[in-house]
Amino acid sequence: MQPETTPRLSPLAALIFSSRWLQLPLYLGLIVAQAIYVWQFGVELVHLIDQVFLGGHAAEVAANAAVPAEPEKSAEIVIMLIVLGLIDVVMISNLLVMVIVGGYETFVSRLRLHGHPDQPEWLSHVNASVLKVKLAMAIIGISSIHLLKTFIEIGDLGAPGNGFTEAGVMWQTIIHCVFIFSAVGIAWTDKLMHGVSNGKQAH
Helix, strand or coil: CCCCCCCCCCHHHHHHHHHHHHHHHHHHHHHHHHHHHHHHHHHHHHHHHHHHHCCCHHHHHHCCCCCCCCCCCCHHHHHHHHHHHHHHHHHHHHHHHHHHHHHHHHHCCCCCCCCCCCCCHHHHHCCHHHHHHHHHHHHHHHHHHHHHHHHHHCCCCCCCCCCCCHHHHHHHHHHHHHHHHHHHHHHHHHHHHHHHHHHHHHC
């Protein structure tokens, strides 16, 4: 049995198909963004350590005296907000990994990770539809963290220097609900298309 040979493409088809490599700088740029988020995580972690072990003394020394003082928050609230910020960075980083690895595998070239002990479980069955659903769910998770941070930090809506308004919080909640409905719509549409595809294959 002779090995299968790669079909020869016409010059125009080869040019069009090779254009997918133009996406490579985009994924490399996302890797740079991933490194920036690692740096941001380190900054937030140092802030957390300062808050827990130094009582925020380092932050007070670094603060500009000309800036008006914000309303005092309890140490527990501050620590919780910092931890939620760390989780937010991690979730955005996970989103970047899904876009970089899944997008490159789907739209550019195979990574040939089959059999590799560190191959992500979701990568074995990833396609454009699955990637859209996973990205939508990741965006909902990130939006949930931001909304939770708002609810924790909100305090009194009318307090000076709070930065939150009732309308702003309402719109943030509405946008979060829109993300949820959008993800449900994407998943439902993907399920319908998958069912139609299976029906055609059965015939």
